[in-house]
């Protein structure tokens with residue numbers, strides 16, 4: 001077995017949908033390994049896809065494939081795709097055309113489409129994209145080695161079966177997109193909510209929780225290997241629920257948080273994503289009692305008007321959402337909160353849009369991921385409602401939402417100036433090798449000069465006093481080192 005080291009030039013995706021759910025190529029690569037068939041993988045979409053690509057890398061490595069960063073020398077090109085908005089799918093289709101010349105030059109090379117587009121379009125994708133050899137849905141990655149054999153024999157291979165079980169519990173992901181400090185750990189798959197706009201329940205299937213013991217074991221192993229932060233991943237982490245086989249005990253998300261936090265005080269715990277309807281006081285109190293559970297909650301609003309929320313089938317009202325935000329701040333006054341917002345959902349009127357802006361102002365989000373509504377075939381909204389807000393109005397409303405969020409982010413960052421935060425160093429700052437970049441508990445990026453604390457390295461903690469900021473970043477100076 002080749003050892004797979006840190007083999008990525010790309011920074012890891014830290015935030016969900018940070019790149020708008022659209023293109024974010026992730027390359028797996030390593031030193032050329034002679035005699036091995038090589039795979040190259042690119043991931044698009046949410047953290048779950050990036051995490052799944054690490055599972056795919058593990059399955060293929062076990063089957064005798066070696067990763068490569070260079071698609072020119074790959075025998076197998078895999079694209080892990082996203083269907084969340086039309087643009088995300090278009091990005092993948094454009095990307096596929098870029099592989100055409102490679103296939104001409106290397107006739108035996110195979111191209112596989114993985115992930116949500118594979119699941120949504122199934123064998124139709126083979127008809128639409130002639131150069132694709134394999135279509136593999138998110139629950140079928142264990143069969144990849146067989147599918148590669150089939151496709152290698154010239155038969156197009158499709159497996160889009162969804163599973164009712166947590167499919168990959170026992171697989172140790174190969175950390176191909178790792179900085180060696182932070183990692184994603186899947187705790188559940190699928191989604192049972194039926195938000196009217198959303199394709200995920202169709203592409204990812206029913207909710208399934210992974211057993212707590214294997215999650216804790218994976219987190220402990222990461223800690224032992226030097227990782228200092230894990231993000232527990234699921235579409236709806238607050239509905240995590242698993243009955244332990246040996247004890248018969250029901251483990252809730254609050255229990256799971258406490259179990260992972262107990263691994264070591266130096267291991268930070270994050271999670272994503274919380275549905276506002278499901279995040280309980282139990283979870284908030286568990287966060288408050290463990291300093292190593294990060295003070296940060298991604299709490300997608302989607303829309304601020306109760307009427308639109310009802311059409312979206314979000315199951316909460318604007319007042320209920322605002323009460324949840326107040327509750328978070330009551331229990332953890334220093335908690336960071338971010339959101340997802342959709343502009344121009346079906347029937348959205350100007351007053352509904354104003355309601356969204358109003359909830360944003362009241363919630364004082366630290367940051368948000370903001371999108372124009374994009375109708376997805378087969379969803380409740382596509383079947384029931386007309387996509388009736390004209391594009392230019394959607395665009396203008398999105399611009400207003402973005403402008404407001406920029407102001408809120410700046411205000412939030414200005415309030416941090418003068419305060420000292422514990423920062424986990426992740427690596428060099430993007431702009432300068434003379435600066436470290438890390439995050440505080442609230443998930444804000446903080447940059448500070450390396451010369452402040454000689455001898456520090458990625459994975460170390462530092463106390464940093466914020467001296468200035470932009471809307472996106474805090475800049476500071478390191479003070480007395482935090483004892484390790």
Ligand code: SAH
Pocket residue numbers: 017021084085197198199200234235236273274275300302340341342371372373374375376
């Ligand atoms: N499970 C997560 C969301 C996953 S999708 C949750 O419930 O929070 C990520 C975000 O994409 C959503 O929160 C939503 O804001 C956005 N999104 C989903 N479907 C969309 C669509 N059809 N058009 C535009 N944005 C969409």
Ligand code: SF4
Pocket residue numbers: 191192193194195198199200201235236275
């Ligand atoms: Fe989609 Fe709603 Fe499920 Fe999130 S909770 S994945 S938005 S259906």
Ligand code: F3S
Pocket residue numbers: 021044045046047048049081082083084115116199200203204
């Ligand atoms: Fe996209 Fe699928 Fe994630 S649709 S956002 S990759 S679950």
